[in-house]
Amino acid sequence: MDIKTLLPRSHVLLNLQADNRRGLLEQLALPMQETGIVANLPRFVDDVERREEQITTQIGRELAIPHARSTVVRRLGITIGLAAAPGIPFHPGAQENCRTFFLIAVPAFAPTAHLTLLQGLVHFINDARRMEKLRAATTPTQVLNLLAAYKWPA
């Protein structure tokens, strides 16, 4: 998997700020709308919200991997967002806020296209040192270099 193809520089957002999850998801989805991956931003965000209602994608360690299959997604896409402490509330029942977000857009016609990406991401974020460096990044290029240096599953 070539993460650089999936993740252009414009899909890395630093210093995210939002009052609620909806606002956060809209910010994360916007770059994918601008690059033509998401054809209809409100509908895509609705689909992500519906997916969150099934089971949260907040996985602890101030991380969330929101994603959804949607008919308004044209191809697989991802946006990474970092927020400063104290983070942004994500799952209503969670004890902690989130500071790192990976929003994945999955086309409805290829509903398993993202599973390899998810596996790679989980492996990446399970390395505490890598995540520390990611959170300390001050430019999108630093984020991209960290992700590109990781050996992604094929």
Added chain:
Amino acid sequence: MSHLEPFPVRTTVNELLRLQELELILAESRIIHASASHPPTAIRQIEADIASLRAGIPMAHLRRYDRLRRSGLGVAQEEGGVCTACHLSVNQGDLIRMRRGEMAWTCPHCARFLLLTPANADSP
């Protein structure tokens, strides 16, 4: 022409679509919550919902669905006369026959179960 009996129509296809969605969510959740010391209890609820749904679907349709799922989607939605899985147009005559319950709700091109949009699914 041979059909599964009874035809898979709205109720069955709706259930299969729900089943497919839950199976995909379960696969995703098993990946992202794999390292959690306390995986969300919702995972067990999804497993129970899947078992319950499968128990209510006729075996012949379920077998066919499982075969299709091995290579990806088992059910797709129709939008504007097009199967959203294979992106091919479904003949209007076939859509009308499906709507009337005279033909199985399956895509004539990719053979997946096909959920018609309400506009095309309303009975005359």
